[in-house]
Amino acid sequence: MTRHALTADRTATRARGRLEAVLRRGDFALTAETSPPDAGAPAPVLARGGCLKGLADAVNVTDGAGARAHMSALAAAALLARDGIEPVLQFTMRDRNRLALQGDILGAAALGIPNILCLHGDDVATGDQPEAKPVYDIDSRELMRTARRMRDEGTFPSGRPIEPRPALFIGAADRPTDPKPGWxxxxxLAKIDAGADFVQTQYCFDMDLLRRYLxxxxxxxxxxxxFVIVGIGPIASAKSARWMNENLFGVQIPEEIVRRLDGARDQQAEGRRICVELLQELSEIDGVxxxxxxxxRQEEAIAEVIADSGLLSRRSAA
Incomplete structure (x- = not known):
């Protein structure tokens, strides 16, 4: 019996989110990403992410991306959930200690947010307030371990009980790499042991590398x-592709894709077409x-890619 079957048995009595349900029944899941706005009102959140409703199974809400202050990720995720868009709430270790993180996990569950993604967080030195003090009280694996205990045992790390316990689907991040001999x-594996149920990866545009990694x-x-969810996205231009290769750690866009963008009359449209093709190829790769x-800030382009891929129409009956 696989771990998925064991987990399904153990968690049969708790509510599942859409993302978890899609993955567990073996359908190809589609997640997207949005960033909370620099605003103190709900409308901008929905204006940015609302186009993904009915298309993405869940939408990641970034937590202080770029080490810059934005609307609270918890608040933005709650607004999406209220509008019928299932969030994946990102938690960075940079800004809060373990007590605040545990409190936000319970708050997220109470607000109808079933999925969390545990991350290290961008260095404050890269943001627009580099004098900010980073916290890093615990690392992302320890938060996964804590979240799993809160969910499965119904207790805080101190042993104090939680009733009712939070329903959580716990995520981690990963970076596909071309494995060397002996790697x-x-x-x-350490993240799985800590409690990760799924992983979302950094961008991966090289399908041959991905197959070797898997x-x-x-x-x-x-x-x-x-569950492995592979990162991908529409590339706006050949210039953007070259910038990603030079500046995003672990990202390597094949030269074939860069040349194709270079030769396109409408590079944005070509970037979306390439993303659709890669998305369809990903759906056929074992292990994805x-x-x-x-x-x-290209949520509409992501929504267009999902719709054009035709993947939602291939789903098994729920």
């Missing part, structure tokens, strides 16, 4: 224990549970 996915994960039993579509 083992130790970091990812094969190595399979060799070490990772794919039997974890879904795709995570990212493009800063």
């Amino acid at each position: 083992k996915p130790d970091a990812l 094969a190595r994960l399979a060799d070490h039993g990772v794919l039997e224990r974890l 549970g879904g795709a995570h579509l990212m493009a800063p």
Whole structure:
């Protein structure tokens, strides 16, 4: 019996979010990403992310992306949930200690947010207030461990009870890499042991590299224990592709894609077409549970890609 079956048995009595349900029944999941606005009202949140309603199974809400202050991720996620858009609430370790993080986990559950993603967080030195003091009281794996205990045992780390316990689907981040001889996915295995149920990866546009990476994960039993959601997105231009290759750690867009963008009359439209094609290819690769579509402030482009991919129409009956 796989871990997925064991988890399904153990959690049968708790409510599941749409993302978890889609993954567990074996359909190809589609997640997207939005950033909270610099605003003190709900309308801008829905204006930015509302186009993903009915398309993405869940929408990640970033937590202080770029080490800059924005509307609270918890508040933005709650607004999306209230509007019928399931959030994945990101938690960075940069800004809050363990007490605040535990409180926000309970608050998220109470507000109808079933999914969390535990992240390290961008360095404050890269933001627009570099004098800010980072916290890093615990690391992302410790938060996963804490969240799993709160969910499965119904207690805080101190042993104090939580009633009712939060319903959580716990996520981690990963970066596909071309595995060298002898390489083992130790970091990812540690996240699974800490409590990760799913992983969302950094951008991966090289499908051959991805297949080699997944094969190595399979060799070490990772794919039997974890849902893998691969990061992808519409590239706005060849210039953007070159910038990503130079500035985003672990991202390598194949030269074939860059040349295709360079030769296109409408590079934005071509970037969306490329993303649709890669999305369809991803859906056929063994071991891939879904795709995570990212493009800063391009939620409408992501919605268009999901619709054009035709993947939602291929779903099994719920």
